[in-house]
Amino acid sequence: MAGPMSEIAIPAPPTTPSTELALYNEPLDTPGVIPKHLKRAATAEYPLFEILQRFLLRLQPGNAGGELEKFLAVLALYKAVAPAYRHFKIFITWALTSQVTIPEHDPVAREVSTWMASHVIGKSMMTRGAMIVSTNSMDHGGSLNMFQQMITQDNGAGGSDSSETQCLPPIGKRVFWVGFRPFLFSRTGVSTGRHPGPPMNNVLDDKGEVQNAIVLRTIGWSLQPLKDFVKTCHDFKVHNKTGTTTVYFSSGSGRDPYTGGEWSSVVKAVRKLDTIDMDEDLKADLVHDAEYYYSAESKRFFADCGIPYRRGYMFWGPPGTGKTSFSAALAGHLKCDIYIINLATGDISDGRLHRLFLALPRKCVVVIEDIDSAGIGREQGPGEAPKPPGTENTNGFPIPGIPTGPPFLPAMTMPGGHNAQSNDRRKRNMVTLSGLLNAIDGNASAEGRLLIMTSNNPDILDEALTRPGRIDKKVHFGKLMPAAAQGIFKRLIGRAAIATLGFMEEQIEAFALQFSAKVPADTFTPAQVQNFLHSCRGDPEKALREIDAWVIATRGKKPKKEGSLVPPKQGRELDDDDDMMDSGAYSDGF
Numbered sequence: 001m002a003g004p005m006s007e008i009a010i011p012a013p014p015t016t017p018s019t020e021l022a023l024y025n026e027p028l029d030t031p032g033v034i035p036k037h038l039k040r041a042a043t044a045e046y047p048l049f050e051i052l053q054r055f056l057l058r059l060q061p062g063n064a065g066g067e068l069e070k071f072l073a074v075l076a077l078y079k080a081v082a083p084a085y086r087h088f089k090i091f092i093t094w095a096l097t098s099q100v101t102i103p104e105h106d107p108v109a110r111e112v113s114t115w116m117a118s119h120v121i122g123k124s125m126m127t128r129g130a131m132i133v134s135t136n137s138m139d140h141g142g143s144l145n146m147f148q149q150m151i152t153q154d155n156g157a158g159g160s161d162s163s164e165t166q167c168l169p170p171i172g173k174r175v176f177w178v179g180f181r182p183f184l185f186s187r188t189g190v191s192t193g194r195h196p197g198p199p200m201n202n203v204l205d206d207k208g209e210v211q212n213a214i215v216l217r218t219i220g221w222s223l224q225p226l227k228d229f230v231k232t233c234h235d236f237k238v239h240n241k242t243g244t245t246t247v248y249f250s251s252g253s254g255r256d257p258y259t260g261g262e263w264s265s266v267v268k269a270v271r272k273l274d275t276i277d278m279d280e281d282l283k284a285d286l287v288h289d290a291e292y293y294y295s296a297e298s299k300r301f302f303a304d305c306g307i308p309y310r311r312g313y314m315f316w317g318p319p320g321t322g323k324t325s326f327s328a329a330l331a332g333h334l335k336c337d338i339y340i341i342n343l344a345t346g347d348i349s350d351g352r353l354h355r356l357f358l359a360l361p362r363k364c365v366v367v368i369e370d371i372d373s374a375g376i377g378r379e380q381g382p383g384e385a386p387k388p389p390g391t392e393n394t395n396g397f398p399i400p401g402i403p404t405g406p407p408f409l410p411a412m413t414m415p416g417g418h419n420a421q422s423n424d425r426r427k428r429n430m431v432t433l434s435g436l437l438n439a440i441d442g443n444a445s446a447e448g449r450l451l452i453m454t455s456n457n458p459d460i461l462d463e464a465l466t467r468p469g470r471i472d473k474k475v476h477f478g479k480l481m482p483a484a485a486q487g488i489f490k491r492l493i494g495r496a497a498i499a500t501l502g503f504m505e506e507q508i509e510a511f512a513l514q515f516s517a518k519v520p521a522d523t524f525t526p527a528q529v530q531n532f533l534h535s536c537r538g539d540p541e542k543a544l545r546e547i548d549a550w551v552i553a554t555r556g557k558k559p560k561k562e563g564s565l566v567p568p569k570q571g572r573e574l575d576d577d578d579d580m581m582d583s584g585a586y587s588d589g590f
C-alpha cells in the first residue's frame, strides 16, 4: 500500500538553469575557450573590450559585415591597445633618452624660445602655429635682431615708431635637429587668468608633468648634449643682442610670460654711452666699476670673502639730467637687460616687489626710479618731527641747487612712532621700507644684479636704504655745464647739419663753442636744452639766433618732470599745454 510519503511532490529541477548556474557549471579548462564569467568580468571592467570582441567577430571570414564595421573594428582595436602603447612609449623614452626641464619664468627658457623662434619656427615651412607676443618697441634707428624682425608691423609713423611682435614657439611639441642629433622641444602651460602670462609657480598636471615649463629631450643617457644646446641658445642671445636692449617695466600691459607675468617688456635700440653728456671722468669711472663688477676676478672676490654678489648705485640730481638715460646706456654697454620699477605708481605692494625681484635674471640692471617720490622717507622716532631738507645731511649728500620746495609742516606723531604723513604715504604706495630692503637684499633676493636707485632729493631717504653695502656709489647728475652743452649741440644739430646741409666740421665746432657760451652754466638741465635744440629742426644758425631769447624765457622756470620710462602708450595723459617733447613723452631716457 502506498503510504503518504509517496504523495509528497518533489520539485523538479529547473529546466532552464539560471545564468549564474550556467556560468559556474561551465568547464574551466576547455582548451582555447575563455570562460564566459571571465569575459563578463572583463567587459564589466573594460566596456571597450566587449565592443572590440563583437567587431572582431564581424571581421572573421564568412561573417557578413560592411566596410564601415571593419573600419570601426580597427578603430576599436586601436583604442584598446592605445593605453598599453602609451605606457610602452613612456618606458622606451625613459630608458633611451635624457631630458631637462626649464621653468618658464627662468631666463634660460626665453633664450631657448628665442633660438627656437629663430631657427625652427621662423625657418620651417611646416610651422602651422606660433605664439605671437607684442613688444611695442620704439626703434631709435638701431637694428632689431632677427627674432624681432620676424614679424614687424610698421604703423606708418615715419618708420621710427613701430609696433613689434615676437613669434614664440606655441604650447605643444616640436622635433628639431641640431647637426645629426634630434631634439624634442615641449612647451607646457596653463594660465590662471589673472595675468595673460602663466603663473609664477610651476604646477604638475594630472600626468605628473610640469606645467609652465619647457622640456628638452634628446637620445642618449648623457645630459651633455642638452647642456651644450642650452649654451648654444645663450650664446645666440648674447650675440644677437647687439643693437638692442630689452626694457622690462613693473607696470604696463603686455605681461611677459618669461618673467612669470610679473614684468612687461619692450625692445629698444641700445642707447650708446657717448650720447650721454656728463663729466667724462665720472662716466669712465662708472663704466669701469660696472665692468669690473661683472668680471671673473670680482665674482671670485665676492665668493672668497663671502659677500653677497650685489652692487648698488644711487644717481641723484634734478629731473632731466640723464640719470635714467645713463642707466639704460650702461645696461646696453654691459649687454644685459634693464628692469625698471616705478614705486610712485602706487600699484606695487611689498609682496609684488618681492616677486619682481625674484623674477630677475642673474645679470641685469635694475632701476628703482625716483625713489624719494615713492614716499619711503626716513623712519622717524616718536616725537621726532621731520627736518626741512637742506638743514640736515645725514646721508652725506651735498644738496646744491636742488629745489627744496615748501618748508615741511610738522607732522603729527602717531602712537608707535610713525607720523601721519608717512602712514598716509605708505597706504598710498603700499611698499614699506622694510619690504623694500627685504626685496633688494633679503636672503631670497637674487645675486648678480646691478641696482640703481634714482632720486631727485636723496636727503629725505632713510639712511638704512643708502648705507654702504646697499649703495656703493653715490653720483650727482647736475645741470648742463659748457663742455656738455657743446657735446649736446654737436650731437643733436651738428651731425645732421654736416650730413644734410653741407656744413663743415670746423664750422660746427665754432657754432658749438658760441652756443655753449650763450647757455649759462649750471642753469638748465640737459633735457631742457635738448628740447630747445629739437625745436630748431637741425638748423645750427637758427639755434644760435634763438638761444638768447630762449634763455631769457626759460630761466627761472622749474624744469618739468621728464624722462618717465613708462612707454608712451602706457604713460601719463598729456596736459593741454604740454609740448610733446617737453613732456618727455618722446624723450624717455633712451
Ligand SMILES: Nc1ncnc2c1ncn2[C@@H]1O[C@H](COP(=O)(O)OP(=O)(O)OP(=O)(O)O)[C@@H](O)[C@H]1O
Pocket (backbone or CB within 6 Å): 275, 276, 277, 278, 317, 318, 319, 320, 321, 322, 323, 324, 325, 326, 369, 370, 454, 455, 456, 477, 525, 526, 527, 528, 530, 561, 562, 563, 564, 584, 586, 587, 588, 589, 590
Ligand atoms: N646728460 C644727458 N645727456 C644726454 N641726454 C640727456 C641728459 N640728461 C637728460 N637727457 C635727455 O633728457 C631726457 C630725460 O632724461 P632722463 O630721463 O635720463 O632724466 P632723469 O635724470 O632720469 O630724470 P628723472 O629724474 O625725471 O627720472 C632724455 O630724453 C635724455 O635723452
